[in-house]
Amino acid sequence: MALKLNFQVNLNRFDLTINQTVNLQGITGIFGHSGSGKSTLLRAIAGLENAIRGEIALDDICLINSDSNTFIKAEQRHIGLVFQDSRLFPHLNVLENLKFAAKRCQNRQLDFNEIIHLTELDSQLHKHIDELSGGQKQRVALARALLAEPKLLLLDEPLSALDRHAKTRLLKLMVNIQNQLALPMLYVSHSLDELQQVCDNLLVLSQGKVLAFGGIHHIIHQLNHTQSGEFIHQQTSLSLPIKSLNNGHGLAVLSLNEDTDIYLPAVNENSGQIVGQLLRCFILAQDISISLTEPLNSSIVNHLLANITAIDTKENKVLITATCGRSQSTQEFFVNISAFSQQKLALQLGQNIYLQFKAGAVRTDLY
Amino acid sequence: MNPDLLALITTLKMAALTTVILLLIGTPLAWFLANMQSRFKVIIEAIVALPLVLPPTVLGFYLLIAFSPQYLPGQLWQQATGQQLAFSFSAIVIGSVLYSMPFVVQPLQKAFEQLGKPLLEAGAMLGASPMDRFFTIVLPITKASFITAASLGFAHTVGEFGVILMIGGNIPGETRVLSIALFDHVEAFDYAKAHILAISLLSGSMVLLASIYLLNRPSKNRLRTK
Numbered sequence: 001m002a003l004k005l006n007f008q009v010n011l012n013r014f015d016l017t018i019n020q021t022v023n024l025q026g027i028t029g030i031f032g033h034s035g036s037g038k039s040t041l042l043r044a045i046a047g048l049e050n051a052i053r054g055e056i057a058l059d060d061i062c063l064i065n066s067d068s069n070t071f072i073k074a075e076q077r078h079i080g081l082v083f084q085d086s087r088l089f090p091h092l093n094v095l096e097n098l099k100f101a102a103k104r105c106q107n108r109q110l111d112f113n114e115i116i117h118l119t120e121l122d123s124q125l126h127k128h129i130d131e132l133s134g135g136q137k138q139r140v141a142l143a144r145a146l147l148a149e150p151k152l153l154l155l156d157e158p159l160s161a162l163d164r165h166a167k168t169r170l171l172k173l174m175v176n177i178q179n180q181l182a183l184p185m186l187y188v189s190h191s192l193d194e195l196q197q198v199c200d201n202l203l204v205l206s207q208g209k210v211l212a213f214g215g216i217h218h219i220i221h222q223l224n225h226t227q228s229g230e231f232i233h234q235q236t237s238l239s240l241p242i243k244s245l246n247n248g249h250g251l252a253v254l255s256l257n258e259d260t261d262i263y264l265p266a267v268n269e270n271s272g273q274i275v276g277q278l279l280r281c282f283i284l285a286q287d288i289s290i291s292l293t294e295p296l297n298s299s300i301v302n303h304l305l306a307n308i309t310a311i312d313t314k315e316n317k318v319l320i321t322a323t324c325g326r327s328q329s330t331q332e333f334f335v336n337i338s339a340f341s342q343q344k345l346a347l348q349l350g351q352n353i354y355l356q357f358k359a360g361a362v363r364t365d366l367y
Numbered sequence: 368m369n370p371d372l373l374a375l376i377t378t379l380k381m382a383a384l385t386t387v388i389l390l391l392i393g394t395p396l397a398w399f400l401a402n403m404q405s406r407f408k409v410i411i412e413a414i415v416a417l418p419l420v421l422p423p424t425v426l427g428f429y430l431l432i433a434f435s436p437q438y439l440p441g442q443l444w445q446q447a448t449g450q451q452l453a454f455s456f457s458a459i460v461i462g463s464v465l466y467s468m469p470f471v472v473q474p475l476q477k478a479f480e481q482l483g484k485p486l487l488e489a490g491a492m493l494g495a496s497p498m499d500r501f502f503t504i505v506l507p508i509t510k511a512s513f514i515t516a517a518s519l520g521f522a523h524t525v526g527e528f529g530v531i532l533m534i535g536g537n538i539p540g541e542t543r544v545l546s547i548a549l550f551d552h553v554e555a556f557d558y559a560k561a562h563i564l565a566i567s568l569l570s571g572s573m574v575l576l577a578s579i580y581l582l583n584r585p586s587k588n589r590l591r592t593k
Contacts, residue, residue: 048488074491087489091507100503104494148493 001184007054009040016040016208024152024184027174029199029216031192036205038188042154046081047074058152080150084157086137088129094140095125101147110149118177119143135166139173146177155187159194171198172366192232196220197280197365224319224334225312234285234319236333239278245269251359254279257325263301264362279364285319285336287361291354292345303356306333308349318342322355371564373540374548381544382524385463389471389520397475416469423466427533430462434534459535459542463524470519478512511583518579522572
């Protein structure tokens with residue numbers, strides 16, 4: 001499924017100009033800071049913005065074309081939207097909110113009870129909206145959007161008001177739903193950590209324009225060089241196969257390549273993760289340090305031989321890009337050090353170094 | 368039939384019809400005003416609110432002129448129905464609709480403004496059409512304001528005097544309503560009958576207002592959950 005975006009929205013003191021075709025596979029993240037145009041983009045796709053010049057099309061269906069005066073109303077687009085503030089109907093209980101969506105679905109294929117089960121709402125159905133926690137409300141909003149059986153699901157910062165536990169639970173749920181229903185999702189967030197964990201592709205917006213679009217790891221690595229890391233926390237973003245969930249010492253093992261493993265805190269065996277499956281994780285550039293010799297006598301468990309491919313200096317901060325592995329399966333790592341350390345170690349392009357980081361520095365928010 | 372009973376029936380008929388018309392006209396007008404962003408909004412709001420500050424006799428005087436067969440509204444009415452508009456039951460209903468308009472439009476407008484767009488957008492994203500959204504989201508959520516608007520419109524119409532006297536006169540079974548019957552009794556120094564009508568109007572109004580507050584009170588279940 002392809003979403004063609006070629007339009008302009010002019011709002012008070014804000015313009016959004018986009019010319020981008022997005023192949024909707026899995027979960028596509030939309031990242032940007034406040035005022036970058038993320039929500040406006042979602043509202044334009046949903047049909048909630050009228051002041052649009054240009055065209056938006058979903059596959060061969062034209063949703064809006066200002067030249068031919070085409071505008072398909074929001075209720076006729078078959079696009080779902082989960083709002084930041086859940087927007088559950090206060091005069092209906094959980095079950096009635098869900099039925100509101102199911103009743104209006106013209107071509108029902110999903111099993112009502114299955115969606116309730118999938119969104120873990122079985123015990124909440126007769127509760128009033130006021131009785132629900134923030135996380136429960138968002139799960140109801142998600143189930144309600146799914147029961148309308150949209151062709152595309154838009155998620156507008158649905159986790160921003162939730163605590164860490166509720167966030168993790170809902171993120172897992174989203175991935176699970178995406179896997180089971182194969183429903184394309186556009187997920188807006190200002191948290192790169194969230195997006196890194198669940199998205200396959202990433203669209204980055206800045207001041208109403210597309211800054212980058214592509215595979216999640218590639219774009220995050222590209223952002224490391226944007227505005228010297230002020231845009232995001234510079235990091236190495238990875239999807240690696242699980243070798244062991246727990247090696248008996250409280251550590252999980254991921255396979256970087258044939259010769260090299262990466263250790264991280266053990267993954268709960270009830271998490272649904274299995275050996276051989278890819279695990280999404282990231283390592284902040286500030287959590288990796290460099291040694292010129294292999295640190296065999298260190299408590300730090302991860303030390304990888306790498307080759308420096310780029311050195312970017314800004315004021316007293318240096319971002320080192322180093323590549324691990326052989327030509328066919330290389331992986332870039334990003335390291336923040338001070339200019340003082342760089343001078344002390346006399347680091348140069350092409351130099352072999354050892355990257356070292358603790359198991360705890362390998363982060364995975366979901367498991 | 369007892370003339371006071373006849374006046375009561377005329378009053379209830381007039382107030383019920385006025386309330387229905389007001390809800391039918393007032394709801395779209397309130398919706399329009401709640402969503403209007405033009406600078407002309409204040410002018411329409413002022414026109415709607417005018418009966419709140421205008422002496423009823425002023426409104427009655429201009430309506431009397433407009434309803435007379437010499438002027439266009441009166442002429443058109445006479446051509447369409449074959450009957451004179453001034454001093455008719457229809458005249459007092461039209462007068463009541465205009466006079467009680469702010470009591471219906473203002474609470475509804477306020478409720479629609481408070482409701483805002485978020486829930487309606489959520490409804491649209493679930494495939495609900497505008498009419499569907501009105502009946503399944505707006506109406507149930509603003510039910511209390513509809514009850515308030517209808518009750519105030521009804522009660523205010525029952526209590527009308529000036530406008531009705533000007534455009535309806537005092538025709539038993541047609542335009543003689545309770546407030547005018549009461550005035551008649553006072554003029555004739557028949558205070559006993561005047562008392563009966565006055566007490567009836569007073570207690571009726573009290574019961575109506577108490578019922579509104581009772582109906583609009585949050586239910587016990589809702590209170591317990593908060």
